[in-house]
Amino acid sequence: MLLKVYNLTKSYFKGKLEIPALREVSFELSEGDFISIVGKSGSGKSTLLNLIGGLDTATSGHIYFRNKDLWDMSRTDLAQHRKYSVGMIFQSFNLIASRNAVENITLALTFGGVPRKDRKQIAIGLLSQVGLEHRIYHKPSELSGGEAQRVAIARAMANNPSLILADEPTGNLDSITSNEIIGLLQQLNKEHGITVIMVTHDQENAKRISKKVIRLHDGRIVKDME
Amino acid sequence: MNISDMLILAFANLFRTKLRTFLTVLGVVIGIGALSSMVSFGTGMEKNISDAFKKNDLFTSFTVTAKEIDLEQLSEGNIEDFGKILEKPTTPLTDSILKKIQGIPGVETAFPDILFPSKLKIDEYYETNTNVQAVPAKMGNYQPFNDLLAGEFFKDDSSNSVVIRWETLKRMNLFVQDEEKSVSLTREDSLRGAKIVHPDTLIGKSIQIISKSFKRSGRPVNPLTLVMSSAGDPFNETVTELTICGILKRSDPFTNIRFRGGIIIPTKTAGAIPKLGFSSIWELFDKKQKGTYNSFYIRVNKMENMNFVRKEIEEMEIHAYSVSDQLKEIKRGLIIIDSLLGAIGTVALIIAALGIINTMVMSILERTREIGIMKAIGGSEKEIKLIFFVEAGFIGVIGAIFGLILGWLVTRIANRIINAKLIPQDELPVDLFYFPLWLLLGATAFSILISLAAGLYPAIRAARIDPVKALRHD
Known part of the structure; x- marks a missing residue:
């Protein structure tokens, strides 16, 4: 078992007003799974992903990653979790604008403790894996949406994570490019055995490509679709 | 992430906002420039005074x-x-x-301080009035008597040789050439009949010492009778012919304490010259017994x-009176001046530190999303904190280097102006500022310390940024 989410609850506070984002969510997934999380905006999809990714901490409940409870982790441990265990992909790509494609990836490798002399070579290797060997010195502003998302995927792969968390990775892309990106994620899943959790609002696609779809509504899991 | 990664990252980040970084660094440069130049003035004073003490053999x-x-x-x-x-x-x-x-x-040597007024004459034409200072030949081994422009110090206490000061010769209208500072005649000097001479031409030349003594034996009971006397000139004049064996170097404004006379002659030779037993009117009031001296000069072999x-x-x-007694007091005074000057410089540096805080906080606001991304890809709080900390330190280092260069340039210019305007022309130029190693290292350390202190708050703030919010940030 790679990941076990148990009774996960997350609330935000606006002043004294409690706004629940996730309510007692539980599910499990095994190594090599490809699952989708669907739901309307505000249903808690991104919150769930951020919690699994260790960017945020739960109000209550547990997330076990390889049997280790994120609840027990210090902030430094959570940084380690983000560094080595998971790779995150976002709808808005979240590349650093001042750094070119290869530099965006070497930054992740730097945090990952890869020696300086190896970084560039590894980064170029990752970029050619996502089909961007001709774009390595381009700044994010010089890349198309699909290309930027490929750089983001390459960056997420930098420190060999076992889990990729993709938060609406195709949300800003046209359908053809979307299919390419999803194809790339599927390829990573099949060829490298990387587990993928993808948040999307495209239910049809989700059903087509995923082993499992989790539907969220008002912070609760509504129905599991195998 | 090791320190070289941090440095590269910090440099890249600072280089990205060139103008802002430049202005922030400029603040530190000015702060360090002000601090170092001011403190260097204090240390320069201390060094000049200490050197003067050494040059005058006062320790x-x-x-x-x-x-x-x-x-x-x-x-x-x-x-x-x-x-x-x-x-x-x-x-x-x-x-x-x-x-x-x-x-x-x-005790290396001890001798009575003998000083008497006389007129000096060379070639019947060049003359001046000065005090004659009698010194044993042994003193030629020590500062400042061993600092000769030409010739040598007399070797014997009863020799007929004299050592004359550069300044005395100038007063006699003999401008002696000097390798250290060129000598030139103004129009007025020429009109007065002054001429430039090579030092070697004066060595071996004869010089007349025309001294005065009282006509009556002994001295007047009441000095006023000397002044008020209507009996005409109460003095005898004696001419003594001696030979110039050496010319003393020009002294700078800090180093002429030990020279009390314009010409130095051997003690025994001085003893044979009929003279007045005083060099100033004050000594007339002194109820000195015959066969006694006003003062002795004593040199010990070691400072200890x-x-x-x-x-x-x-x-x-x-x-016993030693000028070095005063050195402690002078130094204490200088420490106060130093601290005062240092405080002014520190204020400049604190203002620069506020500039650093401002720049860093601005930079964090601009880079909020970037910080969120760094956290999302695995950057820990410690690493984020260090990145900003190193950026602040970088500003401090660069500021210190250029600040010290600025401070040095400012003191060079100030020194030039002071030497040109304030130091009389016949004096040697002085260096009023001094940058000892401790000042260079201290100013650099202080700059880095202040910059790091200024970077502390922004760095902590950057590290505490919530990545979830930061990633939503535009």
Whole structure:
């Protein structure tokens, strides 16, 4: 078992007003799974992903990653979790604008403790894996949406994570490019055995490509679709 | 992430906002420039004074007098008490006392301070009035008497040779060429009949010392009778022909304490010249007995022996006076000046630190999303904190380097202006500023420290940024 989410609850506070984002969510997934999380905006999809990714901490409940409870982790441990265990992909790509494609990836490798002399070579290797060997010195502003998302995927792969968390990775892309990106994620899943959790609002696609779809509504899991 | 990664990252981040980084660094540059130039003035003063003491041999020499003359009281007009001091019985400085002093272990040489007024003449044409200072030949081994422009110091206490100061020759209208500072004649100098001479041409030249002595034997009972006397000139004139054997170097404004006369002659030669027993009207008031001296000059062989020798002499009821006593007080005064100047510079640096805080906080606001991304890809709080901390330190280092260069340039310019405007032309130029190693290192360390302190708050703030919010940030 790679990941076990148990009774996960997350609330935000606006002043004294409690706004629940996730309510007692539980599910499990095994190594090599490809699952989708669907739901309307505000249903808690991104919150769930951020919690699994260790960017945020739960109000209550547990997330076990390889049997280790994120609840027990210090902030430094959570940084380690983000560094080595998971790779995150976002709808808005979240590349650093001042750094070119290869530099965006070497930054992740730097945090990952890869020696300086190896970084560039590894980064170029990752970029050619996502089909961007001709774009390595381009700044994010010089890349198309699909290309930027490929750089983001390459960056997420930098420190060999076992889990990729993709938060609406195709949300800003046209359908053809979307299919390419999803194809790339599927390829990573099949060829490298990387587990993928993808948040999307495209239910049809989700059903087509995923082993499992989790539907969220008002912070609760509504129905599991195998 | 190691420190070299941090440095590269910090440099890249700072380089991205060139103008802002430049202005922030400029603030530090000005702060360090102000601080270092001001402190260098203080240290320069201290160094000049210390050097002057060394050049004048003051760390190993002192003067003893029969009476403790409280110049402070005198200058305040306290004549009554001063009179009492004069009445007080003291050990007179006689030849036998001198012998005793010479016998104290550690005393290199001791001799009576003999100074008398005379007129000097070279070639019947060049002349001036000056005091003649009698010094034993042995003193030619020590500062400042060993600092000769040409020739050598006399070797024998009864030789007919003299050593003359550069300044005295100038007053005689003989401008001696000097490699250290070029000598030139103004129109007025030429009109006065001054000429430039090579130092070697004066060595071996004969010089007349025209001294005066009282016509009557002994000295007037009341000095006023000397001044008020209507009996005409009460003096005899004696001409003594001697040979110039050396010319003393020009002294800079800090180093002419030891020269009391314009010309230095051997002690025994001086003894044979009929002369007045005083060099100033003050000494006429001194109820000096015949066969006694006003003061002795004492040189010890080592600085460490100063205290011992002085104690021995003070036990003979003789007052020992060393200028180096004042050095401690001067140094204390200089520390106050130093701290004051340093404080002004520190204020400039603190303002620069506020600039750093401002820049860093601005930069964090701009880079909020970037910080969120760094956290999302695995950057820990510690690493984020260090990145910003190193950026602040970088500003400090660059600021220190260029600040010290600026401070140095400012002091060079200031020194030039001071030398050109304030130091009289016949004086050697002085260096009023001094950058010792401790100042260079201290200023750099201080700059980095202040910059790091300024970077502390922004760095902590950057590290605490919530990545979820930061990633939503535009």
